Amino acid sequence: MNAITTNNAAPSHTAESLSVWLVDRIAVYLKRTPAEIDPSVPLAEYGLDSVAALSLCGDIEEDFDLVLEPTVAWDYPTVEALAGHLLEEFANQAGPAR
Amino acid sequence: MTSDAVMPPADAPDRQEVRAAARVAEIEAVLGDPGDPVNPVGYARLLEADEAGELLAAGEKALDELGLNAEFVPVAEGGRLERIDSLVRILRQVFRRDVALGLGYGVTSFMASVNVWTAGDDRQRERLAGILLGGGRASVAYHELAHGNDFVRNEFEARQQGDGGFLLHGTKQVINNAGRADAWLLFSRTSDAPGSRSHSVLMVERSETDARRLRILPRYETVGVRGCQLSGLDFDQAPVPEQALVGGLGRGVELALRSFQITRSAVPGMALGAADTSLRTVVSFALGRKLYRRSVMDIPHARATLGGAFLDLLTSDSLSLVATRAVHLLPEETSVYASAVKYLVPKLLTETMYELSIVLGARFYVREGEFGIFQKHIRDLPVLSLGHAGSAACQATIIPQLPRLARRSWFQGEPAPDELFQLRTDLPEIPFQRLTLASGRDSVSCALVAAVASLPDGTPTEVALQSLALRLMDELRQLQEQSLELSLEDRTALASPASFALVDRYTVVLAGASVLGVWRQAQALGDDRFLADPAWAAAALHRLVRRLGYQPAPLPAGCEEQVHQELLRRYEERHSFDLYDTPLAG
Numbered sequence A: 001m002n003a004i005t006t007n008n009a010a011p012s013h014t015a016e017s018l019s020v021w022l023v024d025r026i027a028v029y030l031k032r033t034p035a036e037i038d039p040s041v042p043l044a045e046y047g048l049d050s051v052a053a054l055s056l057c058g059d060i061e062e063d064f065d066l067v068l069e070p071t072v073a074w075d076y077p078t079v080e081a082l083a084g085h086l087l088e089e090f091a092n093q094a095g096p097a098r
Numbered sequence B: 001m002t003s004d005a006v007m008p009p010a011d012a013p014d015r016q017e018v019r020a021a022a023r024v025a026e027i028e029a030v031l032g033d034p035g036d037p038v039n040p041v042g043y044a045r046l047l048e049a050d051e052a053g054e055l056l057a058a059g060e061k062a063l064d065e066l067g068l069n070a071e072f073v074p075v076a077e078g079g080r081l082e083r084i085d086s087l088v089r090i091l092r093q094v095f096r097r098d099v100a101l102g103l104g105y106g107v108t109s110f111m112a113s114v115n116v117w118t119a120g121d122d123r124q125r126e127r128l129a130g131i132l133l134g135g136g137r138a139s140v141a142y143h144e145l146a147h148g149n150d151f152v153r154n155e156f157e158a159r160q161q162g163d164g165g166f167l168l169h170g171t172k173q174v175i176n177n178a179g180r181a182d183a184w185l186l187f188s189r190t191s192d193a194p195g196s197r198s199h200s201v202l203m204v205e206r207s208e209t210d211a212r213r214l215r216i217l218p219r220y221e222t223v224g225v226r227g228c229q230l231s232g233l234d235f236d237q238a239p240v241p242e243q244a245l246v247g248g249l250g251r252g253v254e255l256a257l258r259s260f261q262i263t264r265s266a267v268p269g270m271a272l273g274a275a276d277t278s279l280r281t282v283v284s285f286a287l288g289r290k291l292y293r294r295s296v297m298d299i300p301h302a303r304a305t306l307g308g309a310f311l312d313l314l315t316s317d318s319l320s321l322v323a324t325r326a327v328h329l330l331p332e333e334t335s336v337y338a339s340a341v342k343y344l345v346p347k348l349l350t351e352t353m354y355e356l357s358i359v360l361g362a363r364f365y366v367r368e369g370e371f372g373i374f375q376k377h378i379r380d381l382p383v384l385s386l387g388h389a390g391s392a393a394c395q396a397t398i399i400p401q402l403p404r405l406a407r408r409s410w411f412q413g414e415p416a417p418d419e420l421f422q423l424r425t426d427l428p429e430i431p432f433q434r435l436t437l438a439s440g441r442d443s444v445s446c447a448l449v450a451a452v453a454s455l456p457d458g459t460p461t462e463v464a465l466q467s468l469a470l471r472l473m474d475e476l477r478q479l480q481e482q483s484l485e486l487s488l489e490d491r492t493a494l495a496s497p498a499s500f501a502l503v504d505r506y507t508v509v510l511a512g513a514s515v516l517g518v519w520r521q522a523q524a525l526g527d528d529r530f531l532a533d534p535a536w537a538a539a540a541l542h543r544l545v546r547r548l549g550y551q552p553a554p555l556p557a558g559c560e561e562q563v564h565q566e567l568l569r570r571y572e573e574r575h576s577f578d579l580y581d582t583p584l585a586g
Helices: A015-030 A050-064 A079-094 B015-031 B043-051 B057-066 B068-072 B084-095 B099-119 B122-133 B252-288 B300-329 B331-365 B372-385 B391-408 B443-452 B460-484 B497-525 B534-547 B559-573
Strands: B138-141 B157-160 B166-176 B183-189 B199-205 B214-217 B230-240
Touching (some): A015 A079, A050 A079, B015 B057, B015 B084, B043 B057, B043 B372, B057 B068, B057 B099, B068 B084, B068 B099, B068 B122, B084 B099, B084 B252, B084 B300, B099 B122, B099 B138, B099 B166, B099 B199, B099 B372, B122 B138, B122 B199, B138 B166, B166 B183, B183 B252, B199 B252, B252 B300, B252 B331, B252 B372, B252 B559, B331 B372, B331 B391, B391 B460, B391 B497, B443 B497, B460 B534, B497 B534, B534 B559
Parallel strands (some): B138 B183
Antiparallel strands (some): B157 B166, B157 B183, B214 B230
C-alpha cells in the first residue's frame, strides 16, 4: 500500500515542466489565471493558506507518485523553490538503495 | 508525586487500567456526591459560584489536594500522565460537576503543556513540570480576536534580537487564566514573511517577565463557563531570553497543529461528563414527575429521548476512545481522528442536550434547585466547539485529506489493531514526536470494512447490526466517490459547503466504525455483558444511519428496551452512562 513505486517517467521532468504543472495547479487553488502566478513570489502572498499547502502536497504525491513531507510547500514557498526541490526528490527516489 | 510510576512488568497486564480506575475512584470519593446540598463542591455551591462568575474555591482546593495537575505531566517528567484515554476518564469526573472547573483548573494547563512535551528541551520540560507539580498553572495564548482560527495571520510579535533573545510585543485575547498563570505558551510571529514558517512558540514564565512591560487585559464576560478567568495579555517590547523558544524557530504552526491533535482528541471526551450529569438529571425528573396520570418516563417520546441520549453518550465515547488510543497506536493517522472527535462529539452532545431540555420542559430554564445544574451545563458545553479549533476549522483540517484517503486508504488499507477498540488494555507511551500533519491513511474505516465481512447473523439483533454496518460501508463507498470528484478549490479552507457536508458524513461513519469496533472487542474479551451484547451497537448504529438521512428497518423488538433497562440500572446504581460503567459518588 505504502510502497514507493519508482516513477519511470522521472528523467523526463525538468524544472520548467514542473513549474508549469505547479503554476496550473496553484492557479486553480487561488482562483487566478496561470499568468498571474510569478514563480519567484511566495505562494502565501497570493493567499495560499496552510491547509491548501498541505493539499498541494497531496496532489504532487498523487500525480508524481512521490512521498513527501506534508509541509513541503511551507519549506519551499515559491514555485521556483518547489520545482527545484521536486527535481531533487525525483533524483533521490529514483536512485538505488533507498 | 507517585512512587508507582513505572511501566508494568510483562506478567502484570493492564496495570495502567488498575491505576486509572483507582484514580477515578479517588476523585469521586474526594469530590463526593454532587447532589448532596451540603457538599462543599456539590451542584448547589457550583451554581452559586457560577452566578458570581467565580471558580468555586473549594473545588480548586480539592483538586489541589488531589494533585490533579500531575495528570497533565508525563510520567517521564515526574507526573502521572501515561495515557490520553485515561486522562479523559479522570477529567470526566471533574467535568461532570463543572465544565468551568475542568477547563479553568486544569485543561488549560494541559493544552499549554502539550507543546512543551512535544517539542520542548530538557530545561523547559523540567521548568514546566516543576510549575505544574508545584500546583501552578500554565496558560496557552494562541488566540487573537482579529484572526480567529486563521492563526497563520497572527500578529503578536516575538522579534529576535542580536543576542538571540526576543522582544515580545502585541496582544493575545480571550486567554484562559492569562492573569494567574505562572507560564504562558505564546504563539508568536517571528518573521514578517507570509506563510507557515513565520511563527514560533515561546514559553515565557511570569517570574522572568518585566512586570512594567506586561498588562493583563480585563476579563471577558461569557455566556457559559462564567467562572473561567478569560482575559488577555498585552506585552510592550518585553525582552525574554533565547531559551524561551520551544522547538525550532519558525516551527510554530507545525507544533500547534501537532499539539492540537492531542488536545482535540481529548477534550470532547472529558466534557462527556457534563452530558452524563444532564442525562442523569433528566432521568431523575422523568422518574419522579407525574403527567397524564403516569410518570414522564412512561411517555413514549420521553422514554425514546432518554434512550437516544444514552446511545449518543456511548457513541461519543466510542469515537473519543478510538481517537485518544490512536494517539498511542496510530499517531500518523491522528490528525484526521482528532478533528473528527472535536467536530462531531460537541455537536452530538449539544443536540442531545437540546433534546433532553424538551423533556425537562420549563425546568430547564430555572437557574437553581434540583435541576439547576442542567441549565448550567447547557450553557457551558458549547464552549467546547469554540476553544482551540472551531467546528469548521476541524472540518477544514479533514477536507484536504479526503481525496488522499479515498485514493490510497479506504477499502484497501490494513484494518486498525484490535487494541484500538479495547477499553482497558495497556498502551505504549505517548509518541509525541510521531504525530504528523497528514498521513493519507485511515485504518479505522478499514476496520469497518474488514468487520462487515465477518459479522454474525444468528439472532434478529445481529442481522439488524449487520445490515446497518453494511449501510455505513455503503456510505463510505459514496464518500470515496465524492471525495475523488472534489475539485481543487473544494479542498481548501474556502471550499464549498458541500465539502464540509462530506466531512460531516465521514465523521458519522468513523463514529459508527468506532461503535462496531468497541462492540466486537467487548464480545471478544467478554469483560462487559452489556457492551458485548449487540443490542446497544445496533441501536447506536441505527441512530447514526438515520442521522445520515436513511430510513433503516425498525430495530428488532427488545433492542431498545435492553438499552433502556441498562439506562435505568445505571441510574439506580449510580454508575456512569459512558463506556466504563464507572461507580459514581452520586
